[in-house]
Amino acid sequence: MLGRENDREIRHVPEEIQGRIVDFALADNHVGAVLDNGDVVVWGTLGSVLFQVPDEIQGRATGIGAGRNHFTVLLSDGSVASWGDNINGRTNAPRLNNAVAVFVDGDHNYAMLEDGSITTWGLRGFIFGTDASGRCVWTRLWHGGRYSLLIGMIAVLVQGTIGLLFGGFSGYFGGKVDMFFMRLAEIVGSLPFLPIAVILQFRYRHTFALRPIAGMVFLMFVLGVLTWPGLMRMVRAQVMQSRDSEYVLAARALGVKQLKLIFRHIMPNVASVAIVMLTLALASSMLTETGLSFIGFGVSEPTPTWGNMLTGANNSIVLREQWWRVLFPAVALVTVAISINLVGDGLREATDPRAQGR
Numbered sequence: 307m308l309g310r311e312n313d314r315e316i317r318h319v320p321e322e323i324q325g326r327i328v329d330f331a332l333a334d335n336h337v338g339a340v341l342d343n344g345d346v347v348v349w350g351t352l353g354s355v356l357f358q359v360p361d362e363i364q365g366r367a368t369g370i371g372a373g374r375n376h377f378t379v380l381l382s383d384g385s386v387a388s389w390g391d392n393i394n395g396r397t398n399a400p401r402l403n404n405a406v407a408v409f410v411d412g413d414h415n416y417a418m419l420e421d422g423s424i425t426t427w428g429l430r431g432f433i434f435g436t437d438a439s440g441r442c443v444w445t446r447l448w449h450g451g452r453y454s455l456l457i458g459m460i461a462v463l464v465q466g467t468i469g470l471l472f473g474g475f476s477g478y479f480g481g482k483v484d485m486f487f488m489r490l491a492e493i494v495g496s497l498p499f500l501p502i503a504v505i506l507q508f509r510y511r512h513t514f515a516l517r518p519i520a521g522m523v524f525l526m527f528v529l530g531v532l533t534w535p536g537l538m539r540m541v542r543a544q545v546m547q548s549r550d551s552e553y554v555l556a557a558r559a560l561g562v563k564q565l566k567l568i569f570r571h572i573m574p575n576v577a578s579v580a581i582v583m584l585t586l587a588l589a590s591s592m593l594t595e596t597g598l599s600f601i602g603f604g605v606s607e608p609t610p611t612w613g614n615m616l617t618g619a620n621n622s623i624v625l626r627e628q629w630w631r632v633l634f635p636a637v638a639l640v641t642v643a644i645s646i647n648l649v650g651d652g653l654r655e656a657t658d659p660r661a662q663g664r
Contacts, residue, residue: 316350323347331372331410333390338377340367346379356390363387371410373428378415380408386417394429435630437615443634450610451638457526457611458591464530465537466584472534473541474568474576478549484542491535499532499594504603522595522605529594537583544576578653585650589643596639612639 316337323341330339336350344365348357356377369380376390376397384404388397394413402425405417413429434443476487503525548554549572557571592612598604599613607614615635624631 318349320347320349329369331370331377333372333377334375336372336375338370338372338379340370340379344368344382346370346377348377358389360387360389369408371408371415373410373415374412376410378408378410380405380417384420386415388415388427396428398427400425400427434634435628437631438628443615443630446610446615447612447634447638450612450615450635451642453522453605453609453611454592454595454613454639455642457522457595457605458588460523461526461530461533461591461594462584462588464527465534465587466580468531469534469537470541470573470576470580473538474545474573476538477542477545478564478568478572480546487538487542491538494532495535497532499529502532503528503598508603522598522611525598525604526591526595529591533587537580537587540583541576541580544579545572548572548575582650582654585646585653589646589650592639592646593643 316332316335319337323339326341326343327339328342330337333350333356336348336354336356338346338348338356340346344367346359346363346367348359350356354375356375363379363381366381366383367379368382371378373396374391374393376388376392378386378388378397378399380386384406385402386399386405386408388399390397392398396413396415399415400417402417402419404420405425406420407418409416409418415426415428417425419425432442432444434447437443437446472487472491476484506525506528545568554567554571557567562571595604595611596613596616599611600616604613605611612635616632616639
């Protein structure tokens, strides 16, 4: 009997095994039971590796334990066997012949031997420790980095799109168009981001309650909308310098349309400088997200970001007794921010002819 895939709910115990169960255990979405003849039966969510009960243990099982998506059974000859997802070595059962009981929890397996000693296998520990809820800091660090970078890139994309468009139009057309965009940039540049972000997050926190990351994406969109004036002024100055160049005058003489002239001939020469500024803005956006999450107005738990992983950094007990919860996210954030700044400096030197002695 290799398992039972007919019942999707673990509460639906197969009728044919009622009255024959001598031991059972519950995994995340499955139940495993040992019958009076030594067979093992599994039921629960369909399509799981847990239904692949090894043939060699059928008729020999005397006890069973369940962990995180894996089962471990005690056999009649004192040996043990495990199957399921072999993450963190959960199913790497040792060869034994004197086990008298098995105990399983999470990623850990324990077998008690006849002499009273215990043999273990499975998770050996967490490379970066665990947080206050017992979650792996290493795993959350990787997932948190993905969200932190994504959030920073959203702000940079919004800032770059608006800054390049407005700066290009303002610098090329000049006159009233330039006056309008410059006054608009001054108004937007005078708006403080942090109070606006806190107010918006407080106002719409219930709207994004079911999707924690959506609220921060919205705030990063607002950050991009409020931080484009600096990029716009730089692009405007570069376009004003380029619009009277010989290649632009030649394109005008050939009858090239204005929009094509801006985006096909002028903007590619300005893009290298803008890329440098946007690269530096990415690190700044990540730090902004970290600050908002740190004070409780960013991405909320359980979704990880480097910001909300640092929430306990203002607690002296955490800093003294659980320093790894603060150290590793802080090192990751500082390392990435410095790396991005170094990339920005490298791009600036690579695109500046004067830096190359030309």
